[in-house]
Amino acid sequence: MDITVTRESGWVIARVAGRLDGTTMQAAESELLALIGQGERRMLLDLTALEYISSAGLRVLLSAAKKMKASGGTIALFGLSANVREIFRLSGFDKIFSIYESQEEALGQAGG
């Protein structure tokens, strides 16, 4: 698991690559929460290179969403593979998050 952070059009974009599971959740959670802690209020998670997610990974995303909501910010996702999308659907996370196909769509529709 690897998180790469870039910025574009007022959004911080965190690209989460690899596996978000029970062994990588702590590292992922501390990185994402640190970004919110630093004052980021508009965050896009690029999941294009996310190969696998389990409930431990979902926990990380939920924890980031809760913290962002409490801070009055916005969090949106894009680039989910078919299998990651299926896990989101099963767990109802497709209702919790704004999910876009691509970065362009996310930046265009998540609000500038």
Add this chain to the structure above:
Amino acid sequence: MQAATIEVSADLAEWERIRQFLASYCESNSISGATCKSMQLACEEWFINVVVHGFKNGAKGAGEPPYICLSLSLGGSGEIRAVLTDNATPFNPLEHETPDISLPVADRSIGGLGIYLMLKQAERAAYRQTEGKNELTLWFKIRQDEQTGE
């Protein structure tokens, strides 16, 4: 390779060894990536639950070392059977409460989601207690990988 077994210790770091065991079993038996990912997800949820909750108070029998074992075999009708055994606190995941997946973000808790996702990956599941151990059997249907998304 028709059947294979791995025994691991009650340590989350062992997940990597289980993951590789599953991956090599799938590769040896030409099982698709989608089926393999479902099995990985189910086994991870089972394993983490056993380590984090099941062995919270040690093994069930006093003085017994923790025992966690995963066995895979191919069924006749395009299925893989996974038998997941542990000697942690007795726990029947089939009687576990289903989480409310319709709640908004502020009210959502992640509790229970792992067991729910685990059971959703399997075609069918059975649980029994045998010789003081939890024995969960999951059957996975071997699917062909789809060529185009959903």
